[in-house]
Amino acid sequence: MKQPLLQKKYLIIACSAVLASMGIQAQEHNDQEQSVEQTSGLVSVLPTISVRADSDQATTEHSQSYTTKSMSTGTRLALSMRKTPQSVSVISRQQIEDRNFVSLDQAMELAPGITSSTRNLNRVSYTARGFAFTENMVDGMPSMADADAGFTPNLAFFDRVEILRGAAGLIYGTGSAGGAVNLVRKMPTATPQASINLQRGSWDNYYSEFDVSGPLNKDATVRGRFVAAYQDRENFIDLEYTRKPAFYGIVETDIGDKTTVFLGTSYEKMNSNIAPGGLPRYRNGDDLKLSRSSRGMAPAWNYWDGENTTIFSGLKYNFNPDWSLRLAANYQDRNQQGNAINVRGAVDPVTSKGPQYPAFEDSYSSDRRMAFDAQLSGKFSLFNQTHDIVVGTTLSKIKGTENWARKGSRPVSDDTIFGFDPYGVKRPVLGPKVDSLTLSTFRNVGAYTTLRLSITDDLKVITGARLSSIYDDIKNRSTGIVTKRKQTNELSPYFGIVYDLSSTLSLYTSYSDIFTPQNTRFTRQGTPLDPVVGANYEAGIKGEFYDGALNTSFAVFRIDESNRAYLDVEAPCSGSPDLGACYIAEGKVRGEGYEFEVSGELFPRLETSMGYTHVNTKYIKDKTNEGKAFRSTTPENLLKIWAKYQLSGAWSDWSIGAGVNAQSSTYNTSGALKIEQSGYALWSIQAGYKINQNWNSSLSINNLFDKVYYQRLGTEINGNRYGEPRSVMLSVRGKY
Structure with missing residues (x-):
C-alpha cells in the first residue's frame, strides 16, 4: 500500500x-x-x-494509482474527489498504461455511466445518463480535441482524463447536460526520464511511442518534454486501415521564484480507409446477419485524411502562497479531406436490393480555433475560517468551415449487399474544385467565478456561476446570405454543499445547469426560441480512504432538459426564416437514476476501477412522445469493472488483470419499427510480467468470449456497426 x-x-x-x-x-x-x-x-x-x-497532488504519472488526490474539473477549484459535490471520475496514467490505451475512445470505456457510439466517418460520440457530452476540453479550455472526423485524441500527450457527469455550465458554458471531458497534458519533469512503448495486436495493429523529459539547464529552471507516437493498424472491417503519426513538445521555464511560463505544440496526422454509414437492415428491421468484417457497400477507394496542429502557451504567477494568476492560450488548425460515400437504404428481403449510392463528392474543410483563459485564484480568511475563490474569463472562437468540393457522377453497382465487391465500383471522374456549404464564425465569451465557503470545519458551501454570450455568423457561399445568431448574457449557476461525516466520508448535494442555443427555430411571432436548459440535480455520499489512495461514491441524480422545441401545429408560419415551420419551446425530457463508483487501491497490491449506473430516460412533455423513452439506446443498467493484482513473494514479477463491461438491452425506433438488441457482457483479461527493473510486458485479450454485438444500433436504412471481435494485444514498455 x-x-x-x-x-x-x-x-x-x-x-x-x-x-x-x-x-x-x-x-x-x-x-x-x-x-x-x-x-x-x-x-x-x-x-x-x-x-x-511531489507537491502536485493531481498528477497521476508515477503514482501507480487508479485515482488522483486532486482535480479541478467540475468547480475549477483544486479539490479532492470527495470534496467535489458532483460525480467525477479520472482515468489515470497508470490505467492508460495497464490497459494499453492509445486513444480517448478506449479510455472512455472505463468510465462509469458512459456509453459511446461510432457515427459516420468514424466519429465517436459519448453520452452519460442519457444525455450527450459537450466538446472536450484540454487543460480546462475548450478544444477541438473531440472525435470529429476520426480524430480521437492520442493519450500519449496526456497525464490523465478527468470526466464530469452532469451539466457542466460552470466550466464550459454551452452544450448538453451529459457532462464534459477534460484531458490534462503531460508537463516537463525536473529529473531526466524516458520511456518507450511498443504494441502489436490483432489485425496487424502496430503502435510505438517514445517519451523523453527532463531539465534543459543545470539548475533545472528550464525543462522540456517530447513525445512521438505512430500507429499503423488494420481493422476487423475489410480494407479499413488507419495511419496516425503524432508529435508533442513542450518547454517550461521558471522566471524567478514566482513565475513559470510554458510553450508547446502538438501535431497529429491521419490517413485512413473507411466504410462510413454502417450497415443497413431488412425493411422490416430484421438483422441481415452479415459478417462482422463486412463493409456494406463501401467501395475500396473510400478514404478520409486529416491533420490537426495545436500551439499552446501559458503563464502562472504566484503572488504569495495563497494567491496565483494563470493565463493560458490555445490555437488549433484542423484540416480534413476525403469522400463521404454513405450508402443508404433498407434491403428488400426478396430481391436483396435497396441500398443506393448518393452523388459522389470529394470534399475539403478547414477549422481554426483560438481560445484564451485568465484565472485568478486564492484563499482568504473570514470568521475564523479559510475560504477559496476563483475568478476568471474565457474567450473561444472557431472560424470555418471553408469547404470546396470536386463533384463526380453517381457510383454504380449491380451487386447486392451480400455479394458486393468493393473493387467492382469504379471511382467517378472528378470535376474542378467548387466552393460549397458555408463559412462560419462562432464566438463564445464568458466570465465565471466559484466561491467555496467554510461554514464550519465540517460544512462547506460551493457556489458559482458563469455568464456566457454566444455569437454565430454564417455565410452561405452560393447565395451570399449572411445569418447572424446570438444568445447573450446567459447565466449558468452552480450550488453545492459538502458535509464531512468523518475524516473519510462526506455527504453532498448539488445543482448545476447548462444551456444550448436554438436560434435556428422560431416562434409564431418570428422570434428565436429561448435556449434549451439542462439542469442536473444530485445528492450522494463519497469516501476517501488510505490517504486518498481509494475513492468511493454513491449518487442519486436527475437531469431535466427543458425548453426543447416541438412543432407549433396551429401556426404554419409561412414567413418564418425556418423554412415555414414554427415551434414552441415547451418540451421536456428527463434522465434519473443512481450510480456507484470505486477507484483506487482496494486492497494491498489490488488496483481497481468499478462503476454501476442505473438510469431511466423519458419524455416528460412532448406532443407525440410523452411517456416514451427519450434515449432508448442508453442501457438502463451499465456495469464496468476492471481490477489488476500484483502478485507477491516468488511471483512478485507477475500481475494479473480482468474486467467486464456489461449492459442491459437497448432499442432504436425508426417510424413504426423497433430495432432491439439484448443485453451483453464483454470480458477482458491480462497478464503482466516484469522483465527487469526497467522493462515490463503484458498480454491482453479483449472480448474474451468473442461476443457478437452492435456497438451502434442504427435504423433499417443504415448506421448499424458491429463491436470489435476478440482481439489480442502484446505490449512491451521500458522506463528509465
Missing part, C-alpha cells in the same frame, strides 16, 4: 533522533524536501541525501 506523505514526515522525524546520536542532523528545507547532513567528525564521509515529495 502507498505510504502517505504524513507518515513519511513522521518517519524522518523519528530517524533524526537516531541520527543525532551519530553526529548527523536532519534538516527540513520546506514542506516537500528534507536532507540529512554530517554535524561532527564521528562519520568520515556522508553525502547529502534528499527526500522530495
